[in-house]
Amino acid sequence: AGDVKAGRAKATQCAAxxxxxxxxxxxxxxxxxxxxxxxxxxALNDFRSGERKNEMMTMMAKTLSDADVANLAAYYHSLGKQ
Amino acid sequence: AGDVKAGRAKATQCAAxxxxxxxxxxxxxxxxxxxxxxxxxxALNDFRSGERKNEMMTMMAKTLSDADVANLAAYYHSLGKQ
Incomplete structure (x- = not known):
């Protein structure tokens, strides 16, 4: 599973x-x-592989490593538990 | 914009x-x-058109009309405002 703190650091590029x-x-x-x-x-892996297409997300996801994907997923999942 | 009540009725098929x-x-x-x-x-329109693929969602989305899509989006958006 991903690292929430590392995900938060990486998420600065998602925040806009x-x-x-x-x-x-x-x-x-x-x-x-x-x-x-x-x-x-x-979702992130589908954007990375091209299985799923979106102009912005395809571009952003290309910069991510497997660890980045795991960390970002852990971070956003950790927020706003309902 | 969609109709929340109609969306709730249609959402029974999404609920599982x-x-x-x-x-x-x-x-x-x-x-x-x-x-x-x-x-x-x-998302629903991309599944309907085949632009986005997922075995379950492709099958489910095919049954939806334009009005169903609008109503379902209005319904799920209306829930759990944060």
Missing amino acids: CHGIDGMSKLPEAPNLAGQTEEYLVK | CHGIDGMSKLPEAPNLAGQTEEYLVK
Whole structure:
């Protein structure tokens, strides 16, 4: 499982659209706070592989390592537990 | 914009995985409660068109009309405002 603190550090590059708190800043960007970890890992990996396409996310996801994906998923999952 | 009550009625077919309250019942299914409406509409339309692929969601989305998509997005957006 990912490291929440490392995920928070990496999430600075996600925050303009998804918020550092996981609450969307743009209507087209989903909220991520409390999202299931498995779904977040799959979404990022699908953007990395090209299985899922989105101009912004394809670009952003290309910069991520496997560890970054795990850490970001752990971080956003940890927020806003409902 | 969609109709929340009609969306709630339609959401019975989503509930086994996403919860009638929008909180995921399965690790691979995302939470939907409070999600941005525009994102939900895009996600469903991308599954309908085949732009986005997922075995379960491709099958489910095929049964939806444009009005169903709008109503479901309005319903899940209305839940769990944070």
